[in-house]
Amino acid sequence: MDYMGVRVGRGDSESLPNEALQRIISTLANKNDEIQNFVDTLHHTLKGVQENSSNILSELDEEFDSLYSILDEVKESMINCIKQEQARKSQELQSQISQCNNALENSEELLEFATRSLDIKEPEEFSKAARQIKDRVTMASAFRLSLKPKVSDNMTHLMVDFSQERQMLQTLKFLPVPKAPEIDPVECLVADNSVTVAWRMPEEDNKIDHFVLEHRKTNFDGLPRVKDERCWEIIDNIKGTEYTLSGLKFDSKYMNFRVRACNKAVAGEYSDPVTLETKALNFNLDNSSSHLNLKVEDTCVEWDPTGGKGQESKIKGKENKGRSGTPSPKRTSVGSRPPAVRGSRDRFTGESYTVLGDTAIESGQHYWEVKAQKDCKSYSVGVAYKTLGKFDQLGKTNTSWCIHVNNWLQNTFAAKHNNKVKALDVTVPEKIGVFCDFDGGQLSFYDANSKQLLYSFKTKFTQPVLPGFMFRRKKNQ
Secondary structure, three states, X not given: OEEOOEEOOOOOHHHOOHHHHHHHHHHHHHHHHHHHHHHHHHHHHHHHHHHHHHHHHHHHHHHHHHHHHHHHHHHHHHHHHHHHHHHHHHHHHHHHHHHHHHHHHHHHHHHHHHHHHOOOOOHHHHHHHHHHHHHHHHHOHHHXXXXXXXXXXXXXXXXXXXXXXXXXXXXXXXXOOOOOOEEOHHHOEEEOOEEEEEEEOOOOOOOOOEEEEEEEEEOOOOOOOOOOOOOOEEEEEEOOOEEEEOOOOOOOOEEEEEEEEEOOOOEOOOOOOEEEEOOOOOOOEOHHHOOOOEEEEOOEEEEOOXXXXXXXXXXXXXXXXXXXXXXXXXXXXXXXXXXXXXXXOOOOOOOOEEEEEOEEEOOOEEEEEEEEOOOOOEEEEEEEEOOOOOOOOOOOOOOEEEEEEEOOOOOEEEEEEOOXXXXXXXOOOOEEEEEEEOOOXXXXXXXXXXXXXXXXXXXOOOOXXXXXXXXXXXXXX
C-alpha cells in the first residue's frame, strides 16, 4: 500500500532498513508539523473572526446611533418649526381679539349714550347730542375693523410624509464589496516623462468613494513576477477613473499597474495587473572607444587634457526619461558596442573628441536628455551609425546627426549633418532632450524643460544608431 509517499511492504517490518524507517519518521514529523501549523492558522483565523465581528458590531451600533441622532435632530428642528408657526398665528389672532374687544367696548358705550339721548326733550340739547353721536360713530373703531381672521387654523403645510424615507430605511443593508476595475491599455499613455493610467468599472457602482492605484518598475514584459520584484508604490484617494504620474525617471523598461475601488467601508479586489512599456532608452557611455582626452563614467563625460591624468569638468550625460506621444512597438533588439582595449584602432582620435552610447537603437521610439555644466563651452549632441570613423566628427559625415553649441568667442547654435550647417535662432536650453523615432526616420531635439522643438531631422536610418557626444577643445590646449 502507498501511504504518505512511502511504500511499506506487508510482513517485512522486521527487515525494514533503518534509513527507510527514518524517512517514515521524518515524513510523519513533517506532516504533524504541517497539520499543527494549519491548526494554529485556524485558531488565528477563528480569533480574527471573533475580533472582526465584534468590531463590525461596534461600527454597526455607531452607524445606527448616528442615524438616531440625525433623526432626533431633524425631529427637534421640525417641532421647533411647528411651535414657531403656532406662536405666530396665536399672536396674530390674540392681537385681533384684543382689537375687537376694544372696539366692542367703545361701541357698547356709544350705543348706551345714543339710547339715553332718545329721551332728551329739549330740541337744542337733542340736536347737540345727535351731532356728538354722529361724530363718534364716524370715528368709531368698530367700523374700521376687518372682520376676517388674519390667519387660518390650517397647519397642514407642516405635515410630513416619511413613506419614501421609511422605504429607504427598510432597504438598509451591508455595503457590497466593489468589483475589480478594468485598466484600459488603449487609453493609457506614456509620454513626456509621465504615465497616464485609465480604468473603468465593469458595472456602475454609485457607492464607490475613491480608487487606489499601485505601481512599480520592472524589467519584465507581461504579468508581474513575485520573485525579485520591487514593492508596490501606492497612490490613494483618487476620485476619478484616471491618474497621471509625472516627473518620472524611466530607469526600468516596464511599469506594472493595478487599481482597486473603495467605498466608505471596504476596498475591493485589485484589477488584473497591466504592464506598460516606458520606452526609455537606458544606456551608459562607452568608455572603451571614447577619445583619450575624455574621462567617461556611465552617464557623465568630462574633458581630460592630460589623457586621463587630469580633468576639467565639462558635460554631464543623459537622464533616462521616456517620451512618446503614442504607444510604440516594443524594442525588438538592443545592441552594444563590443569591448575594446584602451588605445585600440576603434578608439576615437585626432580632432574627434567623441564618445558614443553603449546601446544601439534598431527600432521603436526613444528619448534621452543631456545637461551641460555651465563651464562647458563647446559640445555636440546627436546620434551616429556604428560605422562612424575614429577621425570623424559628429555632423560632418553622412553617418551622424547632431546639434552643436559653441560659446567660445561668439555664441552659435546649429544643427549639423553631412557637413551641412543649419543655424538655429533659439536660446540654448539648460537641458536638451533627444527624441529618436527609428522606424519613422525622425531625430528631434527639444528644450527638455519647456518641450519647445529646437530642430528636427527627417531621414531614413539604414543602420542602427548610437547616442553620440563630442567636444571642441580650446586651440591653446
